Amino acid sequence: MAAAPAVLEMRSITKEFPGVKALDNVSLTVRLGEIHAICGENGAGKSTLMKVLSGVYPHGTYEGEIYYQGELVEFKDIRSSEHVGIVIIHQELALIPELSIMENIFLGNEVRGRFGIDWGETRRRAEELIARVGLRASPDSLIKNIGVGQQQLVEIARALSKNVRLLILDEPTAALNEDDSEHLLDLLRGLRSKGLTSIMISHKLNEIEEIADSITIIRDGHTVETLDVRAGEINEDRIIRGMVGRSLSSRFPEHEPKIGETFFEVKDWRVEHPEVPGRLVCKDSTFHVRRGEIVGFAGIMGAGRTELARSIFGRSYGRFLSGTITMDGKEISMPDVLSAIKHRVAYVSEDRKALGLNLLDTIQETVISANLPRVSKHSVIDDDRSYLAAEEYRKSLNIKTPTVKEGVSKLSGGNQQKVLLAKWMFTEPDLLILDEPTRGIDVGAKYEIYGLIQRLADSGKGVVVISSELPELMGLCDRIYTVFEGRVTGEIRGADATQEELMRLMTGTGLARAR
Amino acid sequence: MSSIRQFGMGLALIVLILFFQITTGGDVLTSTNVQNLIIGNSYILILAIGMVLVIIAGHIDLSVGSVAAVTGIIVALAIRDWGIPWWLGVLLGLGVGAVIGAWQGFWVAYVGIPGFITTLAGMMLFRGANQWIGQSNSVPVPQGLQDFGAGYLPEWGPNTQLNNSTLLLGILVAVWIVYSEVRRRRAAIRLGIAPPSTRAAVTRVVVSIVVIGYVTYLFGSGRYGTSFPIPGIILLIVAVVYHFIASKTAEGRHVYAVGGNRAAAALSGVNIRRTNFLVMMNMSVLAALAGMIFVGRATSSGPADGTGWELDAIAAVFIGGAAVSGGVGTVLGSVIGGLVMAVLNNGLQLSGVGSDKTQVIKGLVLLVAVAFDVYSKSQGRPSIIGKIFPSRKGRETGTTPGLEEPRPEVPVADGATAAQG
Numbered sequence: 056m057a058a059a060p061a062v063l064e065m066r067s068i069t070k071e072f073p074g075v076k077a078l079d080n081v082s083l084t085v086r087l088g089e090i091h092a093i094c095g096e097n098g099a100g101k102s103t104l105m106k107v108l109s110g111v112y113p114h115g116t117y118e119g120e121i122y123y124q125g126e127l128v129e130f131k132d133i134r135s136s137e138h139v140g141i142v143i144i145h146q147e148l149a150l151i152p153e154l155s156i157m158e159n160i161f162l163g164n165e166v167r168g169r170f171g172i173d174w175g176e177t178r179r180r181a182e183e184l185i186a187r188v189g190l191r192a193s194p195d196s197l198i199k200n201i202g203v204g205q206q207q208l209v210e211i212a213r214a215l216s217k218n219v220r221l222l223i224l225d226e227p228t229a230a231l232n233e234d235d236s237e238h239l240l241d242l243l244r245g246l247r248s249k250g251l252t253s254i255m256i257s258h259k260l261n262e263i264e265e266i267a268d269s270i271t272i273i274r275d276g277h278t279v280e281t282l283d284v285r286a287g288e289i290n291e292d293r294i295i296r297g298m299v300g301r302s303l304s305s306r307f308p309e310h311e312p313k314i315g316e317t318f319f320e321v322k323d324w325r326v327e328h329p330e331v332p333g334r335l336v337c338k339d340s341t342f343h344v345r346r347g348e349i350v351g352f353a354g355i356m357g358a359g360r361t362e363l364a365r366s367i368f369g370r371s372y373g374r375f376l377s378g379t380i381t382m383d384g385k386e387i388s389m390p391d392v393l394s395a396i397k398h399r400v401a402y403v404s405e406d407r408k409a410l411g412l413n414l415l416d417t418i419q420e421t422v423i424s425a426n427l428p429r430v431s432k433h434s435v436i437d438d439d440r441s442y443l444a445a446e447e448y449r450k451s452l453n454i455k456t457p458t459v460k461e462g463v464s465k466l467s468g469g470n471q472q473k474v475l476l477a478k479w480m481f482t483e484p485d486l487l488i489l490d491e492p493t494r495g496i497d498v499g500a501k502y503e504i505y506g507l508i509q510r511l512a513d514s515g516k517g518v519v520v521i522s523s524e525l526p527e528l529m530g531l532c533d534r535i536y537t538v539f540e541g542r543v544t545g546e547i548r549g550a551d552a553t554q555e556e557l558m559r560l561m562t563g564t565g566l567a568r569a570r
Numbered sequence: 571m572s573s574i575r576q577f578g579m580g581l582a583l584i585v586l587i588l589f590f591q592i593t594t595g596g597d598v599l600t601s602t603n604v605q606n607l608i609i610g611n612s613y614i615l616i617l618a619i620g621m622v623l624v625i626i627a628g629h630i631d632l633s634v635g636s637v638a639a640v641t642g643i644i645v646a647l648a649i650r651d652w653g654i655p656w657w658l659g660v661l662l663g664l665g666v667g668a669v670i671g672a673w674q675g676f677w678v679a680y681v682g683i684p685g686f687i688t689t690l691a692g693m694m695l696f697r698g699a700n701q702w703i704g705q706s707n708s709v710p711v712p713q714g715l716q717d718f719g720a721g722y723l724p725e726w727g728p729n730t731q732l733n734n735s736t737l738l739l740g741i742l743v744a745v746w747i748v749y750s751e752v753r754r755r756r757a758a759i760r761l762g763i764a765p766p767s768t769r770a771a772v773t774r775v776v777v778s779i780v781v782i783g784y785v786t787y788l789f790g791s792g793r794y795g796t797s798f799p800i801p802g803i804i805l806l807i808v809a810v811v812y813h814f815i816a817s818k819t820a821e822g823r824h825v826y827a828v829g830g831n832r833a834a835a836a837l838s839g840v841n842i843r844r845t846n847f848l849v850m851m852n853m854s855v856l857a858a859l860a861g862m863i864f865v866g867r868a869t870s871s872g873p874a875d876g877t878g879w880e881l882d883a884i885a886a887v888f889i890g891g892a893a894v895s896g897g898v899g900t901v902l903g904s905v906i907g908g909l910v911m912a913v914l915n916n917g918l919q920l921s922g923v924g925s926d927k928t929q930v931i932k933g934l935v936l937l938v939a940v941a942f943d944v945y946s947k948s949q950g951r952p953s954i955i956g957k958i959f960p961s962r963k964g965r966e967t968g969t970t971p972g973l974e975e976p977r978p979e980v981p982v983a984d985g986a987t988a989a990q991g
Contacts, residue, residue, distance in 0.1 A: 368837075369839075371836065371837060391839075391841075392836065392837060392838070392839040393839040393841070395839075396839045402837065404834075404837060409831075409833060409834070410831075410833045410834050410837055411834055411837075412831065412834060413826070413827055413830035413831040413834055413835070413897065414830070414831065415826070415830040415831075415897045415898060416826070416827075416830060420823070424823065424827060424838050425838040425839055427820040427823060428820070431819075431820060434819055434820055434821075435818050435819060436818050436819060436820065436823065438757070438818075439757050439760065439761055442761060443761060446761075478838075
């Protein structure tokens with residue numbers, strides 16, 4: 056196949072921030088009608104490059120040239136890039152929850168009639184777009200009432216409404232479950248067959264391998280290489296090697312589990328949805344954790360894993376109905392978060408920014424925040440002891456920061472995750488529940504987090520890992536529970552688990568043991 | 571960030587004072603004027619100290635003026651009609667503040683009514699209560715309470731040309747500054763951090779002591795019988811205590827946590843309701859204290875006491891670097907913010923500028939101060955101060971976008987982050 060003409064050429068882009076060269080002589084060539092993936096670790100410069108392209112960083116704030124459809128372009132702002140058909144969809148969706156799908160699609164781009172907005176035409180076009188992206192919802196549904204997968208489709212519909220010619224997707228599937236991701240990828244394939252060019256940033260290498268035509272790898276602000284997938288021989292390991300500059304012989308550190316006796320048991324755990332009475336989010340869930348064991352929870356999004364974890368952790372989710380928790384042979388009650396912490400249970404949230412960190416705090420303040428008494432004397436916080444505690448974690452967890460007085464908002468995702476882990480390790484837990492501990496962080500940092508989890512288990516703690524990435528659970532966990540619609544549907548030894556078996560249990564296929 | 575910000579504010583305050591000192595031909599820095607400045611503004615500064623905690627927690631309190639007023643009338647009537655001594659009246663007043671605070675805290679923390687609404691209601695409620703209880707009369711208060719609100723420290727001991735109480739106070743503060751500097755250096759050495767250079771430390775201590783010495787002289791050299799005023803001492807104590815609470819105790823950290831990220835705080839074991847309750851309650855107690863200081867100064871409690879105070883206090887807090895979205899702010903910043911407003915008021919008055927123009931200027935200063943904060947934040951720079959004095963600390967606070975996690979520039983985020991000065 057002859058190479059299609061280049062629709063976009065970014066030549067020698069250099070973008071400097073005070074003290075940091077975020078992009079150094081980066082070039083990118085995207086050909087017409089292809090899906091072009093951009094890979095790189097967090098902080099490699101992928102998003103910065105896309106911001107240069109879409110005009111978030113206007114012409115003049117960077118060096119280098121951008122040729123779009125053969126012409127030199129100089130975008131002043133996002134509007135001017137959208138004007139020529141370059142539309143960017145950010146990882147964190149820019150939709151208004153209280154407005155309808157239809158209103159969101161045409162927000163800022165309203166269909167004007169003679170007297171204000173032409174709602175009839177708006178509806179007609181919205182329905183057309185909704186059908187085109189395969190969205191199963193009415194144009195009048197409010198954004199807050201549809202799932203995140205569907206919201207992603209609304210974003211794409213919005214981009215299509217702007218006559219997009221080059222679609223940029225930043226981590227489009229990061230928050231989606233397998234089904235929604237698959238649907239989204241299908242949609243992108245369909246759009247490609249109609250001639251749409253897309254650029255996709257993603258950490259999910261399997262998806263990239265599956266869908267991309269070309270892959271450009273960026274590392275530390277430099278272009279490493281551009282791989283042509285159609286030429287074949289591109290697999291995940293090849294991409295990882297480009298991203299980290301070395302081959303990860305294994306994505307999981309070697310580990311010999313030291314498993315002790317069962318110390319934590321949950322029996323017949325029933326929890327009701329906080330807003331919908333009568334709807335159970337945990338249906339007689341029973342599980343146990345042994346000392347030194349890493350226990351995984353697999354399930355599709357919305358299966359109730361997070362709900363289960365949070366309802367155990369100080370009943371911080373839902374309405375508790377019945378069930379018992381036994382720890383070290385004694386039945387315990389944890390009616391609030393404080394008592395859960397006192398019982399040495401820790402929960403590290405899946406949502407770092409919304410539920411885990413106060414982004415206004417420094418690293419030091421964050422580390423001590425869930426266990427202030429440990430650094431206080433007569434309820435006065437001792438600055439020195441706080442500093443030393445934070446400093447210890449900075450070293451042992453390899454948190455990359457000049458000082459622990461740095462604000463957590465300035466850290467990369469992987470380092471934020473480490474700080475969050477440090478915060479909960481500081482509560483000296485016996486049981487750690489880690490909810491999606493590697494979401495949105497890069498390959499190198501993942502490896503470090505896995506090693507850390509193994510070290511925690513080896514020190515005699517029980518670790519529960521909730522994850523949507525099955526290979527992660529299979530590589531890391533000694534035992535895996537599957538959850539489907541609030542029910543624990545299976546239990547498999549990590550070594551024996553296969554993706555097919557897990558998927559079968561996670562989706563309730565052939566489920567016979569309903570209680 | 572906050573220390574740079576505070577340093578900048580402190581500098582702005584000094585520049586402002588010097589400006590008016592020159593333009594008024596030396597009328598600002600006279601004993602009488604600074605004494606009056608403190609007496610006339612201590613109650614607003616005390617309100618600002620309570621208000622900054624409320625604002626850090628993500629609320630607002632509009633009722634402080636009315637709470638101050640109703641406390642004033644209750645205390646005045648109790649002293650006059652029941653014959654209780656003035657100090658018992660003060661304790662009663664603090665109790666009244668606590669009860670009112672518990673009422674407001676209940677609605678905010680346990681029922682979930684936004685502070686704005688609860689205290690808007692409180693503003694009317696307690697204003698009405700003041701006029702109802704006092705039948706819109708002015709009720710005089712005894713000498714004891716008048717001293718509480720506008721009195722001076724006693725004269726004693728040898729003739730030093732200064733008020734000896736003020737002198738002693740100045741010496742105590744100077745000793746404390748030296749002590750805390752030594753302590754800080756020891757801690758740094760113990761932790762293995764390179765302490766700031768000896769020269770810088772000595773310079774800082776010397777400059778501080780010179781300033782303290784001058785302030786002591788200024789307040790102590792007034793006419794016989796005057797000193798650093800009593801309400802100023804109350805303010806000093808309140809400021810030190812609350813600075814300590816806000817920065818060094820779990821309760822203080824919890825206020826920042828609740829305002830910074832409520833959900834994360836809840837999942838860290840912070841009792842959100844209790845924190846909100848205490849913050850609102852505390853505000854009313856301080857409002858009661860402010861009300862009594864004012865009544866003492868005015869020598870009577872009246873139906874219009876405390877009108878508009880909430881706005882002065884809120885302005886002080888925002889000039890002092892707090893963020894509307896919560897989670898950001900300091901006690902010291904708010905005190906400095908309040909002093910900036912006070913000096914502005916005083917300086918303009920001494921310059922013969924009418925109250926109409928004064929209002930206009932104050933409004934602009936508030937707007938510009940906060941706009942400046944928002945601007946420097948959006949530029950990823952700490953502030954202009956950080957540019958003029960490029961210190962190691964100043965550079966650290968600058969963002970390094972390359973290290974940041976990819977963060978989309980979604981329009982909704984702008985307003986939210988911009989205000990977090």
